[in-house]
Amino acid sequence: MSDVGMDTIVSLCKRRGFVFPSSEIYGGIGSTWDYGPLGVELKRNVKQAWWNSVVHQREDMEGLDAAILMHPLTWKASGHIDGFTDALVDCRSCKKRYRVDHLAGEGDHRKCPQCKAEIDLKTNPPRLFNLMLKTYLGPIEDESAITYLRPETAQGIFVNFSNIVNSRHRKLPFGVAQIGKSFRNEITPGNFTFRTREFEQMEIEYFVRPEDAENSYKRWVEERFQWYQALGIKNDKLRLRVHAKDELAHYASGCTDIEYNFPFGWSELEGIANRGDFDLRQHAKISGKDLTYFDQAINKRYLPHVVEPSGGVDRAALAFLVDAYREEEVKGAKRVVLGLNKQLSPYKIAVLPLLKKNSDIVELAKKISSGLKKYFVVKYDDTASIGKLYRRQDEIGTLFCVTVDVQSLEDKMVTVRDRDTMHQDRVNIDKLDEYFQNKLS
Amino acid sequence: MSDVGMDTIVSLCKRRGFVFPSSEIYGGIGSTWDYGPLGVELKRNVKQAWWNSVVHQREDMEGLDAAILMHPLTWKASGHIDGFTDALVDCRSCKKRYRVDHLAGEGDHRKCPQCKAEIDLKTNPPRLFNLMLKTYLGPIEDESAITYLRPETAQGIFVNFSNIVNSRHRKLPFGVAQIGKSFRNEITPGNFTFRTREFEQMEIEYFVRPEDAENSYKRWVEERFQWYQALGIKNDKLRLRVHAKDELAHYASGCTDIEYNFPFGWSELEGIANRGDFDLRQHAKISGKDLTYFDQAINKRYLPHVVEPSGGVDRAALAFLVDAYREEEVKGAKRVVLGLNKQLSPYKIAVLPLLKKNSDIVELAKKISSGLKKYFVVKYDDTASIGKLYRRQDEIGTLFCVTVDVQSLEDKMVTVRDRDTMHQDRVNIDKLDEYFQNKLS
Numbered sequence: 001m002s003d004v005g006m007d008t009i010v011s012l013c014k015r016r017g018f019v020f021p022s023s024e025i026y027g028g029i030g031s032t033w034d035y036g037p038l039g040v041e042l043k044r045n046v047k048q049a050w051w052n053s054v055v056h057q058r059e060d061m062e063g064l065d066a067a068i069l070m071h072p073l074t075w076k077a078s079g080h081i082d083g084f085t086d087a088l089v090d091c092r093s094c095k096k097r098y099r100v101d102h103l104a105g106e107g108d109h110r111k112c113p114q115c116k117a118e119i120d121l122k123t124n125p126p127r128l129f130n131l132m133l134k135t136y137l138g139p140i141e142d143e144s145a146i147t148y149l150r151p152e153t154a155q156g157i158f159v160n161f162s163n164i165v166n167s168r169h170r171k172l173p174f175g176v177a178q179i180g181k182s183f184r185n186e187i188t189p190g191n192f193t194f195r196t197r198e199f200e201q202m203e204i205e206y207f208v209r210p211e212d213a214e215n216s217y218k219r220w221v222e223e224r225f226q227w228y229q230a231l232g233i234k235n236d237k238l239r240l241r242v243h244a245k246d247e248l249a250h251y252a253s254g255c256t257d258i259e260y261n262f263p264f265g266w267s268e269l270e271g272i273a274n275r276g277d278f279d280l281r282q283h284a285k286i287s288g289k290d291l292t293y294f295d296q297a298i299n300k301r302y303l304p305h306v307v308e309p310s311g312g313v314d315r316a317a318l319a320f321l322v323d324a325y326r327e328e329e330v331k332g333a334k335r336v337v338l339g340l341n342k343q344l345s346p347y348k349i350a351v352l353p354l355l356k357k358n359s360d361i362v363e364l365a366k367k368i369s370s371g372l373k374k375y376f377v378v379k380y381d382d383t384a385s386i387g388k389l390y391r392r393q394d395e396i397g398t399l400f401c402v403t404v405d406v407q408s409l410e411d412k413m414v415t416v417r418d419r420d421t422m423h424q425d426r427v428n429i430d431k432l433d434e435y436f437q438n439k440l441s
Numbered sequence: 442m443s444d445v446g447m448d449t450i451v452s453l454c455k456r457r458g459f460v461f462p463s464s465e466i467y468g469g470i471g472s473t474w475d476y477g478p479l480g481v482e483l484k485r486n487v488k489q490a491w492w493n494s495v496v497h498q499r500e501d502m503e504g505l506d507a508a509i510l511m512h513p514l515t516w517k518a519s520g521h522i523d524g525f526t527d528a529l530v531d532c533r534s535c536k537k538r539y540r541v542d543h544l545a546g547e548g549d550h551r552k553c554p555q556c557k558a559e560i561d562l563k564t565n566p567p568r569l570f571n572l573m574l575k576t577y578l579g580p581i582e583d584e585s586a587i588t589y590l591r592p593e594t595a596q597g598i599f600v601n602f603s604n605i606v607n608s609r610h611r612k613l614p615f616g617v618a619q620i621g622k623s624f625r626n627e628i629t630p631g632n633f634t635f636r637t638r639e640f641e642q643m644e645i646e647y648f649v650r651p652e653d654a655e656n657s658y659k660r661w662v663e664e665r666f667q668w669y670q671a672l673g674i675k676n677d678k679l680r681l682r683v684h685a686k687d688e689l690a691h692y693a694s695g696c697t698d699i700e701y702n703f704p705f706g707w708s709e710l711e712g713i714a715n716r717g718d719f720d721l722r723q724h725a726k727i728s729g730k731d732l733t734y735f736d737q738a739i740n741k742r743y744l745p746h747v748v749e750p751s752g753g754v755d756r757a758a759l760a761f762l763v764d765a766y767r768e769e770e771v772k773g774a775k776r777v778v779l780g781l782n783k784q785l786s787p788y789k790i791a792v793l794p795l796l797k798k799n800s801d802i803v804e805l806a807k808k809i810s811s812g813l814k815k816y817f818v819v820k821y822d823d824t825a826s827i828g829k830l831y832r833r834q835d836e837i838g839t840l841f842c843v844t845v846d847v848q849s850l851e852d853k854m855v856t857v858r859d860r861d862t863m864h865q866d867r868v869n870i871d872k873l874d875e876y877f878q879n880k881l882s
Binding site for chain 2 (some may be wrong): 014015016017020022023024025026027028029030032033034035036037038039040041043044051056057059062063064065066067068069070071073074088097129133134135136137138139140147149156159160162163164167168169171176178181183185187197198283286287289291366369370373377379380381383384
């Protein structure tokens with residue numbers, strides 16, 4: 001089977017400890033999810049692969065970790081206070097609130113999905129509803145204390161532009177990368193972890209000379225597309241979608257989405273936008289601070305242009321999960337495998353004793369697990385029969401299983417089973433480190 | 442100089458890119474901080490060292506990453522809605538709001554610090570102010586939509602207790618570790634990143650049989666103390682403070698703080714508490730769900746007891762920074778060194794061309810930097826003279842500087858300078874990987 005349904009993924013995630021409904025014992029809290037023991041490792045690996053690729057492996061990038069709580073003027077400058085809204089209307093019949101673009105019908109005459117009553121937008125005009133979550137800082141809940149949970153990490157980079165140029169002696173072109181939580185009061189979250197009110201972003205702002213923006217934009221589209229491919233996403237499930245002119249923000253000269261073909265259809269994993277100097281210009285205007293850059297090479301002062309590759313951690317993790325899932329028939333029985341890339345698998349190696357009741361085998365298996373932990377993420381497991389243990393490890397994407405048996409006590413060798421080929425090697429215990437260094441690096 | 446002042450640390454953090462005031466171009470937002478390019482690497486390293494120590498190197502631990510937004514009943518169960526409060530009073534003279542315990546005087550007669558007016562608590566009684574930040578989820582801002590930003594990560598673990606036991610086939614004792622942001626509407630934040638309204642925690646809940654709680658508590662106090670020592674904190678700056686009986690919550694049987702002697706005095710880095718079954722009992726009661734654990738070995742069902750080592754990421758990072766700072770005199774000039782442990786240093790190696798104008802040297806230096814990046818976090822820097830570059834790298838804790846000079850083009854060797862001893866080795870370029878593997882692993 002190549003195309004998995006979302007139900008299968010959601011069920012595997014719950015059963016194996018990737019993702020649990022948040023606050024589940026209290027009936028959950030609308031489309032919020034907790035990453036379990038396996039999910040947190042997968043997400044860590046996604047973030048590490050991204051950080052390594054866009055920060056550590058490059059000379060032209062810096063990292064940043066700005067606070068979620070930012071000065072409210074930030075959102076005045078970015079346009080979020082005035083423009084980050086949905087049009088909502090209350091149905092006078094069923095008393096529910098709806099997004100106007102989710103109602104049936106056209107023009108002023110709409111149908112309410114719940115009670116089928118007609119809503120006349122002329123006599124019942126929609127109101128704009130801001131999607132930022134707000135809170136109050138300090139002991140007094142009044143207008144002056146209102147603060148928003150950031151709806152995107154990007155602005156944390158723009159407000160620190162000068163700090164980074166100055167402290168890191170940076171010259172253009174250079175970029176800043178950031179990973180962190182953002183919040184949007186989505187009216188219609190859904191599709192498991194794909195659209196949620198709390199989510200994690202991995203965003204880059206890449207600052208360039210205005211005349212270099214177009215080329216930089218093209219390079220970033222290519223590089224980011226390749227990142228997903230290099231981590232194993234199948235070619236026919238990944239595509240680029242170039243935004244039409246009428247989809248673009250007024251200041252943007254181009255935007256391309258990287259889309260994945262989820263069970264619920266083609267959906268955005270990441271957008272790469274050519275944003276001009278809009279953000280720095282707005283922050284300079286609202287803050288009154290000079291955010292221009294002095295370009296020594298051409299003896300000129302100007303606002304850099306910005307290319308923004310903006311991806312979702314949760315979406316990437318979900319795409320990797322969905323894409324890796326496969327079912328096979330092995331000797332008449334179904335085998336479920338999560339064929340995750342070796343960089344992404346939560347555990348690289350599982351160490352399993354063949355006979356749990358043989359204390360010598362258990363002791364040796366624990367010793368091997370403990371030794372391998374110096375270099376790899378390894379789990380010891382003796383909570384079921386070997387057949388069950390193999391199936392569990394396949395289902396969570398563990399790359400190799402090391403099985404310790406009675407013979408291991410004699411010949412100091414163990415069986416190493418490969419997740420994908422199910423091929424088994426007999427390997428000397430002393431050579432395991434080296435064996436896995438070769439396989440996993 | 443061994444004792445550094447906070448001003449020196451704050452200034453170094455800003456100048457070198459560890460920590461910037463958040464939203465600085467807008468005048469900042471009360472005691473909120475952004476981690477710059479160096480700070481984000483330091484913080485990543487602190488978190489990685491913790492995660493590796495408490496999750497990856499152990500067989501008895503699982504990880505978790507629960508959402509910041511939790512069901513409000515969580516905070517009813519935990520006691521935060523009713524008990525997580527400060528008593529505040531409004532001064533009728535200067536119209537400012539104060540924490541009662543910050544006013545001078547005793548009993549009902551207090552002095553207001555701002556305007557020196559007397560506040561009579563009998564006629565002007567204090568009101569309880571909840572320290573949780575609240576927000577509204579969904580399109581309608583009413584009571585039913587109120588949600589709190591979690592004031593601690595711990596409760597995300599308790600509400601997932603059964604999910605983890607079931608999905609991971611866990612038997613007692615085992616623990617769950619989590620790193621994440623929490624929020625408290627502190628009335629008096631301060632001391633740089635030590636006390637802030639938005640902060641990052643690293644918390645463990647360790648579940649044990651009731652009769653094993655005391656021993657487990659003692660072991661965790663010891664292990665967590667050793668973690669800070671192993672990462673280089675000086676012995677005379679670190680101490681344990683056992684809470685007196687009257688400091689303990691009614692359900693707790695013991696609590697020990699790990700304290701560091703900051704420039705502003707001994708302050709808590711982490712607390713280890715023996716919490717009994719309070720949390721699981723409360724969640725079972727409020728949710729109506731059975732959270733007992735069936736212990737096969739003794740054929741008994743009970744609520745596990747919990748030991749909680751709860752540390753702050755920002756506090757740990759600050760302690761490592763302060764502790765690592767030293768000033769030396771070298772040939773009559775001051776040398777500032779951040780003697781961070783090798784696991785914590787933002788950059789392990791800097792590659793520096795001796796002559797920036799010699800394109801062969803620059804090319805070779807970039808090639809060396811790029812090669813070393815396969816294994817280490819490395820920065821190439823040519824933005825100043827070699828003397829300045831050394832000083833900068835010392836000040837940010839980079840362990841080794843590799844200098845490429847004219848002779849390197851001939852003999853294929855480079856100079857490697859050790860941060861702490863300033864000893865210089867001449868090393869063959871082909872042997873650099875191996876040289877640093879030995880030094881850094």
